[in-house]
Amino acid sequence: MAAGEELTLSSHIQHHLTNAKMCTVDGSIAFNKACSEAGFWTWHVDTLAWSIGLGILFLWIFHNVAKKSTVGVPGKLQCFVEMVVEFVAANVKDTYHGKSKLIAPLALTIFVWVFLMNLMDLVPVDFLPAFAGFVGETAFGMDSHDVYMKIVPTTDINMTAALAVGVFLLMIGYSIRIKGVLGFIKELTLHPFSTKNIPLQIVLIPFNLLLELIALVAKPFSLALRLFGNLYAGEMIFILIGAIGLAQLPLHFVWAVFHILVIVLQAFVFMMLTIVYLSMASSDNH
């Protein structure tokens, strides 16, 4: 425990839910509380570091296996990797009927990356933040309460929103590529209320546009918020369980076991919805 302020439960939880921030204040780099005024140009270094680290880990393993992949009898790691790849490929094949070289690798990246980031949730909540606080205190002379470390990137709305925005941009890109700009505009304006009566159709256009835009924008929102909400809530429960002393052990175990399901399921749902949305974006029959 650091010297100074009393550690209350709410401050403990608050500490756990705060990202390590980095920003520039008056031309020099500042951290954490100094960044409260920085607004948009704040970087969550823990989210960035963990997510990119995990992404690189994923690509490093898969790339290594891919480089050494043999057509003959595969090794155990290759078997595992191929199992994941075939699982994703089967889902993509079932859902996406167009021809695209991007969808399958995109789905694989989302599935494994999101899974790995969610998996960080199973690391006991105090381990890495406490370790970071210890390192900050001993190596950098900081107050350990000022060292923040949120190790589950998917509990940061920026992370899930970034994924959703990426998928959203692809949805628009695919819509325009497959249907053309005009086709995309038509899709947004001539449905769901369509009529042969041209003046009436013109009157209906604003309603259609409103509905379709909401439907379109709801997709990335639901993607981002579903993943964020599930993981944030799960993390919150872990933090609360971690705060109740020795009794946490059985509870922690039960919640962790249940959370294994959530972790895989959320990664799968995110992947599946990405494929479905892109499939909808590239199909012509509305």
Add this chain to the structure above:
Amino acid sequence: MNLNATLLGELIAFTVFVLFCMKFVWPPLMNAIETRQQKIADGLAASDRAEKDLALAQDKAKDQLKDAKAQAAEIIEQARKREAKMIEEAAQKANAERDNILAQTKAEVEAERNRLREDLRKQVAALAVAGAERILQRSIDEAAHSDILEKLVQEL
């Protein structure tokens, strides 16, 4: 919890990861999987074919064995016939030889007997002449009595 520049950073990271995966991870893995599937399919087809070939070869071998057995039986039959024929020929030849030798020997014996008989007759004739000389004590004109002597000799 506010949205901030982290989103941009993650978006860039996401893009880079997806592109990397698309270029360097997915194609080789998919290639390996599909090639192996093809290989397994080929292997199964080949094993099916080999099974069929084996059955065919076994049938062929059976046929050939049957042919060979039939041929062997035929050859043995021929050999037996030939053996019998050879034995018969040899027997015939031996018989002929025997008859030959017998006939020749008979002829020789006959000739010898004739010769001996002629000798004997001549000696008896001489003896008879000598006896008659003694009986008559006189020389008898051999020429005049030769018919009697001849007759005597004949009677002997």
